[in-house]
Amino acid sequence: NYEVASQLWFDQYLKGEFEFPKTPQLEVNLKTDSGTPQAWLGVDRAATALGVEFYYTQHGQVDGEKHDMDNTKHRFWHYAAAKKHDGNWIADLPVASVDKPLWVFANVIYPLEKPVGYAGYYYRIGESKEFTLSSLMSMHSAEDLKAAGVKAAFKPSLTIESFKGEWEKEWFSYRPEEWGMQTNKLYSEIWSAPEGASLALDVKSAEANKLVITIDEFGVEVDLTGGSDWQTIVLLPENFENAIGEKLESWDGVRNLSLTAEKTLRTRVGKENKQKKFGAAWKGDAPVFRELRWVQK
CATH class of the missing domain: 2.60.120 (Jelly Rolls)
Structure with missing residues (x-):
């Protein structure tokens, strides 16, 4: 349901046959009582949304550093389950370190009235009954995390x-x-x-x-x-x-x-x-x- 978005863009702006919901509005609160960052998401057409997903990484590019393509390709994105709260969605974002930046975004999954065909990755032809709309990225430096009193919560795991x-x-x-x-x-x-x-x-x-x-x-x-x-x-x-x-x-x-x-x-x-x-x-x-x-x- 990510790949169909390009087709829907053409349907909206070239054919006038579709209208995207507004971009989800993401806010990240670093300063919490628990020391664990929390994300908040405002969703347009919330009643029709099929689901919400939060993703975050600590493999973000540090300002001033040379671009590392291997890092970009292999970033690990944690999934954080969303909980509905006062008509919006929230999620806790436990981190492994306060010495690395925190990048966060969220997805909202919506249904389509009828299946839409598309050309996907590696020339793959597909069809989808839903589509995903992402928020803008919220990026926070290691200095931001330390200043807010964020605490490392994840421990090494076998x-x-x-x-x-x-x-x-x-x-x-x-x-x-x-x-x-x-x-x-x-x-x-x-x-x-x-x-x-x-x-x-x-x-x-x-x-x-x-x-x-x-x-x-x-x-x-x-x-x-x-x-x-x-x-x-x-x-x-x-x-x-x-x-x-x-x-x-x-x-x-x-x-x-x-x-x-x-x-x-x-x-x-x-x-x-x-x-x-x-x-x-x-x-x-x-x-x-x-x-x-x-x-x-």
Whole structure:
């Protein structure tokens, strides 16, 4: 429902057949009794809204620093559940550090009277029955956080993902018709790997398949036996390799993790792009996951 917005823009401004609601009005209060920032959102046509989402990151660009494209691409955006309050929406925004900036925005999801077709990412054709309208970004420096008395609330966690509740809000995919997803949670200091840790995941697949797990430009194929029992996967950095067979040396500095049926990885060698395909077409129902985690020795 993000991709359809460009089509709706043309429908409004070129054809006069659509009218967007007003931009959601976001305010962020840093100075709270608890020390946890709180976001407030005013919503136009609130009675018709299907839902509200708050997202925030501490990977924002610091003023004066050189632009870091890798940081921009791999920012991890926390999801904060919205609660309705006096006709508006609010959400708490617990942070991991007061030494990094805080960037916040919110989405409002609205229904469409009839499905609208669009051309999406990577030339994908789609159709949507709803659309998303985002607020402007609210950006606050580390100095702002300290001056307001914000307190770090998040602690380091060995559990990267529980796969419970609204866990998919912090994962993403450019191919929503497939079950594969990825996340930038590993880029956050909350889920940094302890020294000497292994990466573990429980998975259940109805049929025998190959699960592809990638970390940045490194991947591994895992054979799934299939059936009704949970299968535990435990991996070390050296189990992952790139398109030319180089091993991942450590978990230090990793950013992105994906779970998918098949994926082609590419590695630049001189002026040439080497590539290697991992996995195969998936058979049967989508897999079920349980507790992605770091395991210490």
